[in-house]
Amino acid sequence: MDVRDIIATKRDGGSLSVAEIDAFISGYTAGSIEDYHASALLMGIFLNGMQPEELGHWTAAMMNSGRVMRFENLGRPAADKHSTGGVGDKASIPLAPAVAACGVAVPMISGRGLGHTGGTLDKLESIPGFCTELDGAQFERALSRVGAVFGAQTSDLVPADRKLYALRNATGLVPSMPLIASSIMSKKLAEGAESLVLDVKFGSGAFLPDPEKGAELGRQMILLAKGLKVPTRVLLTAMDRPLGLMVGHTREILESVACLEGAGPPDLRSLVCALGGEMLHLAGIADSTCAGESRIAASLDDGSALTAFENICAQQGATPGVYFDERGDPKNLDHEPFLAEQGGHLCFRDVCEVGLALADLGGGRLSEDQTIDPGVAIEWHCVAGDSVSRGEPLCTIHHRQGAGLESARVRLRQAINIGPNPSLPPLILDRFG
Numbered sequence: 001m002d003v004r005d006i007i008a009t010k011r012d013g014g015s016l017s018v019a020e021i022d023a024f025i026s027g028y029t030a031g032s033i034e035d036y037h038a039s040a041l042l043m044g045i046f047l048n049g050m051q052p053e054e055l056g057h058w059t060a061a062m063m064n065s066g067r068v069m070r071f072e073n074l075g076r077p078a079a080d081k082h083s084t085g086g087v088g089d090k091a092s093i094p095l096a097p098a099v100a101a102c103g104v105a106v107p108m109i110s111g112r113g114l115g116h117t118g119g120t121l122d123k124l125e126s127i128p129g130f131c132t133e134l135d136g137a138q139f140e141r142a143l144s145r146v147g148a149v150f151g152a153q154t155s156d157l158v159p160a161d162r163k164l165y166a167l168r169n170a171t172g173l174v175p176s177m178p179l180i181a182s183s184i185m186s187k188k189l190a191e192g193a194e195s196l197v198l199d200v201k202f203g204s205g206a207f208l209p210d211p212e213k214g215a216e217l218g219r220q221m222i223l224l225a226k227g228l229k230v231p232t233r234v235l236l237t238a239m240d241r242p243l244g245l246m247v248g249h250t251r252e253i254l255e256s257v258a259c260l261e262g263a264g265p266p267d268l269r270s271l272v273c274a275l276g277g278e279m280l281h282l283a284g285i286a287d288s289t290c291a292g293e294s295r296i297a298a299s300l301d302d303g304s305a306l307t308a309f310e311n312i313c314a315q316q317g318a319t320p321g322v323y324f325d326e327r328g329d330p331k332n333l334d335h336e337p338f339l340a341e342q343g344g345h346l347c348f349r350d351v352c353e354v355g356l357a358l359a360d361l362g363g364g365r366l367s368e369d370q371t372i373d374p375g376v377a378i379e380w381h382c383v384a385g386d387s388v389s390r391g392e393p394l395c396t397i398h399h400r401q402g403a404g405l406e407s408a409r410v411r412l413r414q415a416i417n418i419g420p421n422p423s424l425p426p427l428i429l430d431r432f433g
């Protein structure tokens with residue numbers, strides 16, 4: 001099959017056949033189709049979308065590009081959650097151990113930083129020794145030993161998403177409904193979870209800011225899961241402000257640990273409890289989402305979620321309690337306050353700029369081989385809607401010897417507005433599925 005014909009089909013708004021999809025996904029995964037051909041095809045999909053059946057075949061081909069796991073002998077249900085991505089979104093890090101502590105196994109294949117958003121894997125890898133590059137057997141062993149595992153796409157697990165994810169990031173092709181849906185669902189359906197909760201973000205820090213578009217993405221992903229009989233719930237949640245107070249790898253780990261200790265910012269705790277409550281309910285461990293939420297909250301307060309996290313760290317090569325090395329050490333960074341230029345209420349005009357400010361400081365990645373500075377961060381001292389006075393520090397920029405500081409400042413000015421009290425949507429706008 002000539003890859004140029006496949007590209008031409010999408011270029012002209014047509015639908016790809018099963019044979020064309022299989023030829024492309026297997027050829028690209030194997031390396032016989034070049035990145036420039038793949039980029040052209042992704043652009044065609046970005047511009048012209050995909051028909052539901054076509055998207056189903058595309059997702060299945062991605063899922064089947066590596067090992068598809070099923071866990072029959074775990075002795076407990078396996079459930080997972082995935083987010084469409086946001087700024088400061090570290091919810092998976094406290095969520096997986098909390099759910100594991102409540103008796104549900106969590107096989108989690110996560111992603112790296114994408115566009116302006118940070119990746120769970122990059123955050124976890126800021127912990128010295130923490131290894132997420134596990135093959136299928138190591139992934140399975142970790143899950144059965146400690147009840148939850150964080151893995152990456154590898155040459156063994158959804159390799160097609162590993163390559164396409166990096167390519168989309170490098171070519172500005174992230175915010176596409178079929179590309180997001182297939183990327184998320186190929187990972188989730190390959191990892192053996194028996195039920196799924198999807199955290200679909202809306203607002204200026206989301207890839208699809210419009211809540212209606214977010215809901216449509218959620219419905220598409222539910223349809224894909226239905227094909228494989230995986231019960232799925234969608235929560236449509238706010239990304240019109242950063243989640244929590246910290247944006248930056250090491251500090252997001254520390255904020256996640258605070259959540260696991262029963263503390264941390266209220267929005268992070270609420271989201272973890274809501275997502276976890278749904279997961280326990282879908283897995284049949286709790287009679288209702290409300291009962292599930294209470295169990296998750298209890299696991300955060302009684303130390304069992306933290307113990308589960310420490311076990312995951314030890315299983316994946318890290319030392320429990322050691323969450324940063326010299327580069328991540330907050331003491332080794334330079335700090336500068338970012339002050340309010342006038343009094344009023346804090347509102348986020350464009351959350352995306354906060355994520356890009358972090359990237360300017362060195363905490364983001366434009367290509368796969370770029371290294372991330374785990375220590376740089378933006379630490380908020382107030383949240384959307386708070387009343388602030390002129391000259392008050394809104395956040396602290398943690399930078400390394402001024403690198404990227406000026407452009408980060410410019411971006412933060414773009415990110416916020418200080419004015420009348422904004423009317424904020426609820427953290428959880430809708431649930432369905």
Ligand code: URA
Nearest residue numbers: 084085111180183184
């Ligand atoms: N998360 C993913 O795994 N893939 C996307 O495309 C977006 C968010």
